[in-house]
Amino acid sequence: MKVGILGLGTVGGGVVNVLQKNSESIERRTGVKIEVVLAGVRDVKQKRICDTSNIKLTIDPFEVVNHPDVDVVLELIGGIGLTKELVETAINNGKHVITANKALIANHGNELIKLANKKQVRLLFEASVAGGIPIIKSLEQGLSANNIESLAGIINGTGNFILTDMKEKGRDFDDVLKEAQALGYAEEDPTFDVEGIDAAHKLSILAAIAFGTELQFDKVSTKGISDITTEDIIHASELGYTIKHLGIAKRAGEGIELRVHPTLVPNKQLIAQVDGVMNAVMVKSDALGTSLYYGAGAGDEATASAVIADLNDIINNQTSNHILGWKSQQKLPVIKSDDIQSEFFLRLLVSDIKGVLAKVTGIFNDHNVSIDALIQKQADENNNAHIAITTDKVSTKTVMSIKKSIEASAFNQAEVQIIHIELLD
Incomplete structure (x- = not known):
C-alpha cells in the first residue's frame, strides 16, 4: 500500500517513525507492506523528526492527492479551508483518506462521508478524537x-x-x-x-x-x-x-x-x-x-497509533465509513440547554449580615428547588462571605432563574457561579 501524507509535522513525523519502527509487526498482522512515497510540506529543507530519505517531498499538496501511485492520503495538516478541498480531491480521485482533523469532520463530515460513499472509498478519522485512545x-x-x-x-x-x-x-x-x-x-x-x-x-x-x-x-x-x-x-x-x-x-x-x-x-x-x-x-x-x-490524548506516536490503525482497517476492510456508512440512522433531536436536567453547584459572594442565609435558601424554596448541601466560608476583608450550594436535579432554566434572583438581591456582591454536577454511574 502506497501512502501520501499531507503534513510532516508532529503527527505526520510520528506516523513515519512508527511505520518504520514497527514495519515488521504491521506487515505480519496485515500481510501488506505500507510504504510512504510522497509528502506535502511547506518547506522541503526544514529539519524533521523523521527520516525522509525514501520519501519524495513536495510543496504542492495537490501533487499528493492527484498522484496516480498514492492509494491512501493521510491528512495531517489541520484547518478546514484548503484542507477540505484537498480531501474532496483525493476522494474524487478514488483514494481512501485518513484524517486526524476533528474540526474538518465536525464541520464537514456529513458531506465528506456522503462523497466517500458515492466514490466507494473510505474516510476514517480515529485520530480525530482523544489521540491514541481507540x-x-x-x-x-x-x-x-x-x-x-x-x-x-x-x-x-x-x-x-x-x-x-x-x-x-x-x-x-x-x-x-x-x-x-x-x-x-x-x-x-x-x-x-x-x-x-x-x-x-x-x-x-x-x-x-x-x-x-x-x-x-x-x-x-x-x-x-x-x-x-x-x-x-x-x-x-x-x-x-x-x-x-x-x-x-x-x-x-x-x-x-x-x-x-x-x-x-x-x-x-x-x-x-x-x-x-x-x-x-x-x-x-x-x-x-x-x-x-x-x-x-495527543503526541506524535500516540496519535500516529490511531492513524496507522485506520490504515490497517483499510487493508483488512474491517470497518465501514464512519457514521454515514451505517445502514440506517436514528433521527434524534438535540435537547435545548434550558431543558437539560442536572444537579448543580452554585457559588455566591454575599454580604455577611444577619439573616442572609435565610434569604438565600428562601429563593431556592420560591423556585421549588431542594438544596442537597451548603457550606459557608468566613467573611473576607470586605465583610463578605462565600456560600457554596449543591442542588437536587433541576432544569438549567430554573437554576438560571435562581441565579437571576440572587444577583438582583441587595445582599449579593458578585456574579453567581453555576457549574453542572454529574454522577456518571
Whole structure:
C-alpha cells in the first residue's frame, strides 16, 4: 500500500517513525507492506523528526492527492479551508483518506462521508478524537452489540492540565495558562482549547458514532473553563468533588443531550482521577455497563497509533465509513440547554449580615428547588462571605432563574457561579 501524507509535522513525523519502527509487526498482522512515497510540506529543507530519505517531498499538496501511485492520503495538516478541498480531491480521485482533523469532520463530515460513499472509498478519522485512545473503534466495533446510553469524556488535554494544576497547586487560571503555553500544551491563541470548541468538535463526532446520527456540531452547548476560580475548586473539593471539563452526550427521552462544560465529578469516580494532559472517555451501555477508555490524548506516536490503525482497517476492510456508512440512522433531536436536567453547584459572594442565609435558601424554596448541601466560608476583608450550594436535579432554566434572583438581591456582591454536577454511574 502506497501512502501520501499531507503534513510532516508532529503527527505526520510520528506516523513515519512508527511505520518504520514497527514495519515488521504491521506487515505480519496485515500481510501488506505500507510504504510512504510522497509528502506535502511547506518547506522541503526544514529539519524533521523523521527520516525522509525514501520519501519524495513536495510543496504542492495537490501533487499528493492527484498522484496516480498514492492509494491512501493521510491528512495531517489541520484547518478546514484548503484542507477540505484537498480531501474532496483525493476522494474524487478514488483514494481512501485518513484524517486526524476533528474540526474538518465536525464541520464537514456529513458531506465528506456522503462523497466517500458515492466514490466507494473510505474516510476514517480515529485520530480525530482523544489521540491514541481507540474510542471510535470501541464504540463502532467493540460495543456494537450495545445500545449506548451515555458518554462523558475528558477530551481536551490542555483544559485538563490547567484544572489539574489549579487544584494541586492552588494557582489561578491565567497563571497556569501561561505555563501551558510555555510547555507547548496550549496555543498562543488558546480559545479553541479553553473555551471548549475543540472538545465540542470531538464530542459531536463521538455522539454521532455512539447514537448513529449525523454530526451536529452546531447544536453542542459549549462552555469553557476560563471563569473557573480557585474558590470554585476549593469549595468543590470540600463538598467531595473534582472539577473536570467534560464533553457529555446522553439519551434523554426522545432526544439526546450534547454539552461541553466544567463539571463537578465525585472524587471517588475514576474519571475524577484523570489528571494532567491525559484523556479519558467513560461510556455507559446496556449490555456491558460502564467502561472507561484512558490514554494519551495527543503526541506524535500516540496519535500516529490511531492513524496507522485506520490504515490497517483499510487493508483488512474491517470497518465501514464512519457514521454515514451505517445502514440506517436514528433521527434524534438535540435537547435545548434550558431543558437539560442536572444537579448543580452554585457559588455566591454575599454580604455577611444577619439573616442572609435565610434569604438565600428562601429563593431556592420560591423556585421549588431542594438544596442537597451548603457550606459557608468566613467573611473576607470586605465583610463578605462565600456560600457554596449543591442542588437536587433541576432544569438549567430554573437554576438560571435562581441565579437571576440572587444577583438582583441587595445582599449579593458578585456574579453567581453555576457549574453542572454529574454522577456518571
